Amino acid sequence: MWEGTRNQGGTVRRRRRSGWAAVLAVIGVVFAGAGAGPAGADPSGVGVDTVLDLQDDGSLAVTTVITAPPGRAIAQRLPLSVPVEGNRTQHFTVTGTRAENGSVSVSDGALQVSAPGGTTKVTYTVRGTVADGPELQQFTWPIAAGYTVDLDTVTMRFASPTAVPDSPLCGIGQVGERRMCTLTQTDASGVVTAQQNGLPQGRVAVFTTLLPAGTVAADARFTATAAPAPERDTGGLIALSLAAVLAVALAGYGYVRRRSDAAAAHSAGATADLLVPGGNGEIAFASPDGVLPGQIGTLLDGRLRPTDVGATVLDLAVRGYLWLAALPDGDFQISRRVPLDGAVTPAERVVVDALLPHGAETTTVSELTGGARPLDPAPIVAAVPAATAERGWLRAAPRSPLLVPAIAVAAGGAIATLVCGFLGAGVLWAAAALVLGLGLVAAALLWPRRTASGSRLAAGLGGMRQYLIATNVGSLPDGQRDVLFERAIPYTHAFGDLRGWLATWGSVPSAPLDWYRAPQGPVAGLATLAAVLDGAVAQALAAQRD
Missing domain, CATH: 1.20.1280 (Monooxygenase)
Structure with a gap:
C-alpha cells in the first residue's frame, strides 16, 4: 500500500494506521491555508531538504536546507498549533532557531522563515511531536508547509533511537485530498527517507510514524478544540x-x-314567514334567498342528492309545468303539461330533458328504472351543482x-x-x-365547499324546516292554507318530511290537485311516487359510478 513501509506492529499497529492517516488529513487541511495559490506548471528551481533527528528526551532537532535560484526570495509560515483528530489541537514549541543566509523566528504562533535566494540553512529544536498511545508512540511533523512558492523537490531523512519505526508515512495533504509522497523507505538501521517530486504552493507534506512504547519521552501537548458555533441564519x-x-x-x-x-x-336560523303578500292582494310563497327545492340536497351535502330530482319534479308540477298521475297498475306517469318558459331555470330544464328526452311528452317511472327509457343522470349531476354554485352558495370545484x-x-x-x-x-x-x-x-x-352565503342559507333552511314542522294548520286562513300546502310539498320532500307533511294536513285538499291525479284520493300515492322516483335516480347514479 505505502512504498517502502515496514509492518511489524501486529493488529494494534494496523488499527492505528487509520488514526495517523486522519491526522495527516487534518493537518493537511490546516496548512493548505498557509500559502494558497495556483500550482505552476514550470519548474521553480526551489528544493527543500529536511533532516529530522528525534532525541531520547523527545526533542526533535530539525535542519532544513532551502535551495533556490539567486535572487529568488522565499518565505515560509508554519503554524505551531494545528487541529488534529478527536476535536483537539496539538501544540508545538520551537526553540534555538538559527539561520544561515536568511532569517528564522517564532512570532504570531508560527515559525517564520525568510530565504533571500541561493542556499539557506535553518536549524531549530521542536518539542511536542511525540504522543503516547496504548502500546505505541506517534510521531508527527510537517516537513514542508506554508511556502510561498512551488517546490520542485522535497526530501527528508528521519532518525530516532529505535531501529524499528513502524508504518512510516509521508503524505501530501490538501482540502478534500490525501495521497502518498513519491517515495518513502526505511533502511536496516531504522532511518526513514522520503521524497516528494513537486509540492505546489498551498499544499503540505506531513511525515508521521509509529514508535515502540517508551522509545522517547513523549511531550505532545493537546488542548480541546471547541467546535465552531454554527452560523446563525x-x-x-x-x-x-x-x-x-x-x-x-x-x-x-x-x-x-x-x-x-x-x-x-x-342549526336552525331565524324562522321567517314563508307566506308573503303577492300581486293583486294574493298570498305568495317565498323560500329563504329564493332557493329551489331541487337545490337543497346539493347545498347541504355538496353533491347531488336523488331527492333533488324528485323535489324538482314535484316543484315543476306544483308550478304547472308537469302532470303527475298514479296508474292503476301501481306505476306512475310523468308528462309535460305546458311548454317550459323563462321562469324555469336551466338546471330544471336539464332535469326535464333527462326524464323526457328528445321532446317526449310522457313517461312512466318504470321506464326510467331500466325500461324503454332509462334515466341518464350525467347531465343532472353536472347542471344542479353548477347552478347552485352560480348562485354563490357553493364553490364551483369540490376542492379549493x-x-x-x-x-x-x-x-x-x-x-x-x-x-x-x-x-x-x-x-x-x-x-x-x-x-x-x-x-x-x-x-x-x-375549507368547506359552501361559501359564507351558502352557510347562512343552510342555517336558513334549518329554520324553514322547523317552521314547516311547527306550523299550526288550523290557525291559517283557507287561502293561505292551500298555498302553503302545495308550495311546501317539494320542499318537505327535499327535507325528507313529505309523508309527515301530507299526514299533518290530513284532508286539507278538499278538491283534487290540478297537477296530480290518483284513484284513491287527492294526494294518495304522492309520497310513494316521490320515493320511487328517488330510487330510480339513485339506481342511475350507482350505475354511472360503476
Whole structure:
C-alpha cells in the first residue's frame, strides 16, 4: 500500500494506521491555508531538504536546507498549533532557531522563515511531536508547509533511537485530498527517507510514524478544540417563524370556517314567514334567498342528492309545468303539461330533458328504472351543482382552487429542503417554504365547499324546516292554507318530511290537485311516487359510478 513501509506492529499497529492517516488529513487541511495559490506548471528551481533527528528526551532537532535560484526570495509560515483528530489541537514549541543566509523566528504562533535566494540553512529544536498511545508512540511533523512558492523537490531523512519505526508515512495533504509522497523507505538501521517530486504552493507534506512504547519521552501537548458555533441564519429563522405563524393561522382559520359551516348546516336560523303578500292582494310563497327545492340536497351535502330530482319534479308540477298521475297498475306517469318558459331555470330544464328526452311528452317511472327509457343522470349531476354554485352558495370545484398551488409550494419546499440540507446552506429558508406550503394545504383541505352565503342559507333552511314542522294548520286562513300546502310539498320532500307533511294536513285538499291525479284520493300515492322516483335516480347514479 505505502512504498517502502515496514509492518511489524501486529493488529494494534494496523488499527492505528487509520488514526495517523486522519491526522495527516487534518493537518493537511490546516496548512493548505498557509500559502494558497495556483500550482505552476514550470519548474521553480526551489528544493527543500529536511533532516529530522528525534532525541531520547523527545526533542526533535530539525535542519532544513532551502535551495533556490539567486535572487529568488522565499518565505515560509508554519503554524505551531494545528487541529488534529478527536476535536483537539496539538501544540508545538520551537526553540534555538538559527539561520544561515536568511532569517528564522517564532512570532504570531508560527515559525517564520525568510530565504533571500541561493542556499539557506535553518536549524531549530521542536518539542511536542511525540504522543503516547496504548502500546505505541506517534510521531508527527510537517516537513514542508506554508511556502510561498512551488517546490520542485522535497526530501527528508528521519532518525530516532529505535531501529524499528513502524508504518512510516509521508503524505501530501490538501482540502478534500490525501495521497502518498513519491517515495518513502526505511533502511536496516531504522532511518526513514522520503521524497516528494513537486509540492505546489498551498499544499503540505506531513511525515508521521509509529514508535515502540517508551522509545522517547513523549511531550505532545493537546488542548480541546471547541467546535465552531454554527452560523446563525437570522433571516432564515425569521422566515421560518413567520411561515410557521402563517401556516398555523391559515390552518386554524380553515378549521374554524369548516366548524362554523358544519354547525350552520345542522342549526336552525331565524324562522321567517314563508307566506308573503303577492300581486293583486294574493298570498305568495317565498323560500329563504329564493332557493329551489331541487337545490337543497346539493347545498347541504355538496353533491347531488336523488331527492333533488324528485323535489324538482314535484316543484315543476306544483308550478304547472308537469302532470303527475298514479296508474292503476301501481306505476306512475310523468308528462309535460305546458311548454317550459323563462321562469324555469336551466338546471330544471336539464332535469326535464333527462326524464323526457328528445321532446317526449310522457313517461312512466318504470321506464326510467331500466325500461324503454332509462334515466341518464350525467347531465343532472353536472347542471344542479353548477347552478347552485352560480348562485354563490357553493364553490364551483369540490376542492379549493388553492389546493394545487398549495401542494406545489409544499412539494417545492420539501425538495428545496432536501437539496439545501445536502448542500448545507439555506435550509431554514427552504423549510419556511415547506411549512407555509403545508399550512396552505391544510387550509385548502379544511375549507368547506359552501361559501359564507351558502352557510347562512343552510342555517336558513334549518329554520324553514322547523317552521314547516311547527306550523299550526288550523290557525291559517283557507287561502293561505292551500298555498302553503302545495308550495311546501317539494320542499318537505327535499327535507325528507313529505309523508309527515301530507299526514299533518290530513284532508286539507278538499278538491283534487290540478297537477296530480290518483284513484284513491287527492294526494294518495304522492309520497310513494316521490320515493320511487328517488330510487330510480339513485339506481342511475350507482350505475354511472360503476
